[in-house]
Amino acid sequence: MDILDDQRFTVPPVPHATEGVAWLRAHVARFSEGPDHERRRELVLALLGAIEPGSLRRPGHPVATLAEAMGLPRGIVADIEAVAASYQPHDAVTPEADAAVARLVAVAGNDWNEATAARIGILVQACAATRSMIAGNDPPVPTTRRIAPGGEEILVPLENRPFGAGRHECPGREHAVALAEGALSFRNLHNADDPLLLPNAWDFASAAAFVQRGYSAVGTTSLGVAASHGLPDAGGATYRETMALARSLVRLPVPVSVDIEAGFGMAPEPLAAELQEIGVAGVNLEDGRGDALAPLAEHRALVRDFKRAAPDMFVNARVDTHWLGLQEEETRERALAYAAAGADGVFVPGLRDAEQIGALVADLGATPLNLLAQLPLDWLRELGVRRVSTGSLPFRAALTQAVSTVDVYRSGGAVPQAMSYEEAEELCRLAAAE
Numbered sequence: 068m069d070i071l072d073d074q075r076f077t078v079p080p081v082p083h084a085t086e087g088v089a090w091l092r093a094h095v096a097r098f099s100e101g102p103d104h105e106r107r108r109e110l111v112l113a114l115l116g117a118i119e120p121g122s123l124r125r126p127g128h129p130v131a132t133l134a135e136a137m138g139l140p141r142g143i144v145a146d147i148e149a150v151a152a153s154y155q156p157h158d159a160v161t162p163e164a165d166a167a168v169a170r171l172v173a174v175a176g177n178d179w180n181e182a183t184a185a186r187i188g189i190l191v192q193a194c195a196a197t198r199s200m201i202a203g204n205d206p207p208v209p210t211t212r213r214i215a216p217g218g219e220e221i222l223v224p225l226e227n228r229p230f231g232a233g234r235h236e237c238p239g240r241e242h243a244v245a246l247a248e249g250a251l252s253f254r255n256l257h258n259a260d261d262p263l264l265l266p267n268a269w270d271f272a273s274a275a276a277f278v279q280r281g282y283s284a285v286g287t288t289s290l291g292v293a294a295s296h297g298l299p300d301a302g303g304a305t306y307r308e309t310m311a312l313a314r315s316l317v318r319l320p321v322p323v324s325v326d327i328e329a330g331f332g333m334a335p336e337p338l339a340a341e342l343q344e345i346g347v348a349g350v351n352l353e354d355g356r357g358d359a360l361a362p363l364a365e366h367r368a369l370v371r372d373f374k375r376a377a378p379d380m381f382v383n384a385r386v387d388t389h390w391l392g393l394q395e396e397e398t399r400e401r402a403l404a405y406a407a408a409g410a411d412g413v414f415v416p417g418l419r420d421a422e423q424i425g426a427l428v429a430d431l432g433a434t435p436l437n438l439l440a441q442l443p444l445d446w447l448r449e450l451g452v453r454r455v456s457t458g459s460l461p462f463r464a465a466l467t468q469a470v471s472t473v474d475v476y477r478s479g480g481a482v483p484q485a486m487s488y489e490e491a492e493e494l495c496r497l498a499a500a501e
């Protein structure tokens with residue numbers, strides 16, 4: 068008989084406890100047997116039964132998505148991660164993890180009971196395992212532990228049953244698959260047959276109009292955001308406006324990538340945490356600093372630290388050598404350095420030379436190259452470019468069109484066709500999660 072089906076092999080026992088990680092271990096299904104296990108598993112099944120797995124297929128951090136679906140704040144991710152690192156009985160419990168449990172119980176209603184443990188336990192169970200699946204590990208959880216009838220602890224391999232088996236079999240399988248698919252959705256758009264054509268929006272309506280037309284993801288344009296608010300671009304001045312826009316765009320049913328310039332001069336960790344909490348799928352992080360370029364090592368460290376703080380976010384490292392017309396000979400070195408530091412993609416606005424584009428695509432290998440829509444889409448496809456951004460072009464085109472519409476009216480001409488009032492109003496109904 069399979070060890071996981073055998074009643075004589077039990078999960079590692081945990082002592083009774085009234086606070087911290089020890090309390091959580093002592094009140095979840097995962098580390099209990101017999102009637103305690105049956106009762107606690109029922110609580111888990113009821114909570115998961117109330118969440119339609121398909122609703123979890125959303126970009127962004129999987130634990131934040133699951134927390135939101137369970138009526139908890141998205142911002143608890145860091146606490147769940149801290150607890151996950153101390154959760155297994157063979158893991159050392161850190162003071163940070165104990166403090167995180169206290170905060171989580173408080174946010175879940177402050178009842179130190181089995182129902183609260185079930186909610187927190189689900190998120191903790193989902194955390195490392197789903198992240199491991201997203202990272203492509205197969206099986207995501209290589210082994211689990213059981214106590215044999217003789218009392219010794221044994222490792223049980225999970226090769227052919229990645230979600231376990233028997234009475235402790237993972238009850239979150241479908242939820243896990245949906246969460247992983249959602250978290251990978253933006254990354255996967257870079258691996259399609261055609262390059263990802265990413266329109267860049269400057270407000271909710273422009274983004275919604277792109278989504279309505281069928282574009283599978285939207286980015287933001289820092290020029291569009293800055294100029295819409297009467298602020299300078301690339302000067303780190305639009306942090307508030309960019310975050311507010313990001314919060315409105317994640318209501319749309321597509322992945323959202325946000326241009327965060329050079330990180331607004333903030334430490335990468337809090338910025339990454341905020342964007343993760345908002346639920347964006349990706350960011351652009353540029354090495355231009357005003358009219359100059361950051362030293363390579365400085366931007367490499369920024370990319371590395373940001374990526375470490377938000378491993379599920381698609382970090383597109385922008386190399387501004389061609390954009391600023393500075394140190395163009397460093398383009399390749401910078402692109403490869405940022406990719407090696409963890410960037411998921413590299414963006415070189417202003418690069419137009421076909422030979423250089425082809426060579427950079429080859430050098431970058433699996434890391435997608437992103438260019439601006441400055442050359443025909445067919446050429447860029449042929450050259451192996453995997454993402455094409457419109458940048459500020461739609462924003463500038465909209466301004467041009469707005470002004471010329473009024474000019475035409477003033478001169479007595481026929482004003483161009485535009486979407487109707489109702490159609491424009493309809494755009495806000497595209498919001499997915501309200």
Ligand code: HEM
Nearest residue numbers: 096097192193196197200207211230231235237239242243
């Ligand atoms: C790819 C992601 C996941 C993998 C590979 C995975 C795998 C597993 C495995 C192997 C077990 C059994 C452990 C044992 O028998 O010792 C388990 C238990 C569990 N999993 Fe998952 N899991 C994943 C994601 C999730 C998610 C997203 C949820 C919640 C939505 C979840 C909730 C649970 C719970 C509550 C248990 C404990 C069940 C019990 O002891 O009765 N898991 N998981």
